[in-house]
Amino acid sequence: MQPITNKLLAWYDDHHRILPWRITPRDHKSGIVANPYRIWLSEIMLQQTTVEAVKPYFLSFIRKWPAVTDLAAASQDDVMRVWAGLGYYSRARNLKKCADIVAADFGGQFPADLARLKSLPGIGDYTAAAIASIAFGLPVAVVDGNVERVITRLYALSTPLPVAKPEIRQLMQVLTPGERPGDFAQAMMDLGATICTPKRPACVICPINGHCEALKTTDPEFFPVKAPKKAKPIRLGAAFIAISADGEVYLRGRAQTGLLGGMTEVPTTEWTSRIDGETGIDAAPFTAQWVPSGTITHIFTHFELRLTIYEARNVRKPAGGNGWWISVENLDNEALPTVMKKAIAAAIPDAFAKRRKEA
DNA sequence: GAGACGTGGAA
DNA sequence: TTTCCAAGTCT
Numbered sequence: 597m598q599p600i601t602n603k604l605l606a607w608y609d610d611h612h613r614i615l616p617w618r619i620t621p622r623d624h625k626s627g628i629v630a631n632p633y634r635i636w637l638s639e640i641m642l643q644q645t646t647v648e649a650v651k652p653y654f655l656s657f658i659r660k661w662p663a664v665t666d667l668a669a670a671s672q673d674d675v676m677r678v679w680a681g682l683g684y685y686s687r688a689r690n691l692k693k694c695a696d697i698v699a700a701d702f703g704g705q706f707p708a709d710l711a712r713l714k715s716l717p718g719i720g721d722y723t724a725a726a727i728a729s730i731a732f733g734l735p736v737a738v739v740d741g742n743v744e745r746v747i748t749r750l751y752a753l754s755t756p757l758p759v760a761k762p763e764i765r766q767l768m769q770v771l772t773p774g775e776r777p778g779d780f781a782q783a784m785m786d787l788g789a790t791i792c793t794p795k796r797p798a799c800v801i802c803p804i805n806g807h808c809e810a811l812k813t814t815d816p817e818f819f820p821v822k823a824p825k826k827a828k829p830i831r832l833g834a835a836f837i838a839i840s841a842d843g844e845v846y847l848r849g850r851a852q853t854g855l856l857g858g859m860t861e862v863p864t865t866e867w868t869s870r871i872d873g874e875t876g877i878d879a880a881p882f883t884a885q886w887v888p889s890g891t892i893t894h895i896f897t898h899f900e901l902r903l904t905i906y907e908a909r910n911v912r913k914p915a916g917g918n919g920w921w922i923s924v925e926n927l928d929n930e931a932l933p934t935v936m937k938k939a940i941a942a943a944i945p946d947a948f949a950k951r952r953k954e955a
Numbered sequence: 956g957a958g959a960c961g962t963g964g965a966a
Numbered sequence: 967t968t969t970c971c972a973a974g975t976c977t
């Protein structure tokens with residue numbers, strides 16, 4: 597075994613993080629096996645998402661759907677509602693698709709090989725390798741953002757990402773042991789998350805600082821090298837909060853694909869880059885006494901959205917329309933993404949009581 | 956290969 | 967306030 601691998605595994609035994617979806621090395625050694633469903637679920641949730649954000653959602657899902665067959669039996673809308681707030685909603689749509697396939701085509705068991713895992717919706721290179729190594733003990737290279745950072749520093753790779761990816765994968769494969777490959781992958785990720793951090797890494801306490809080329813020759817913080825980012829454009833629009841005399845809000849469903857696909861919204865105009873000050877009030881869902889009630893700003897990954905909020909109170913519910921009315925008290929049960937909650941809260945400040953998601 | 960795709964927390 | 971970014975995937 598590589599000296600680096602050995603040191604990292606020893607470090608992991610003593611310093612691993614305790615996480616709801618994780619089997620500790622001690623339990624692992626006493627014969628307890630990881631649950632592929634839980635590993636899969638956590639890996640999907642952790643894509644581009646912090647551990648702290650994932651924890652309550654993971655526990656909610658496990659409590660509501662203890663096995664992949666339970667998730668397959670759930671409705672798509674239920675899944676979107678429980679996922680609401682976690683972001684990147686295509687993950688939730690693919691999560692449901694994947695559960696359906698595993699239940700229907702794989703007898704409720706996740707396949708234990710890289711190729712078939714990767715063929716499933718929402719499972720790419722990283723997630724397939726993570727499930728294969730952590731849940732099934734296969735010695736495959738697991739490369740996520742943490743591993744990219746650790747490896748580029750360890751070997752002082754100055755090739756920018758994502759060009760350096762194949763080289764990183766190869767170097768990771770060499771380090772990955774035949775025994776405990778899952779623990780090794782998690783050790784690398786824990787190291788990246790707690791010691792080999794993007795800013796001000798704690799090299800003094802790093803278990804492999806004696807092997808780090810970047811630390812030896814320059815500054816680890818210079819790695820990984822990445823292409824510069826582009827400026828975010830600003831898009832404008834208006835949102836309409838209709839409140840009936842009996843205290844209900846008008847909502848409607850978004851298309852199943854694209855931004856916030858499959859989620860719930862309040863009616864809005866198109867979101868455009870126009871700066872002519874047009875309000876777009878023509879796009880109101882129905883005639884009412886629409887009154888401006890401020891603006892909200894929401895930052896998406898690739899643009900900034902500024903919405904003018906119009907509210908109308910004591911609205912007489914019009915017949916027809918493809919939306920629905922829901923009481924303010926029950927808004928928490930809707931699949932509302934954060935931007936829509938902000939829009940509603942602009943008109944109804946106490947619509948969403950500030951409470952932590954139950955753990 | 957580059958852009959679409961959310962959110963909240965930290966510096 | 968601004969910038970960065972956190973266990974990526976899909977097209």
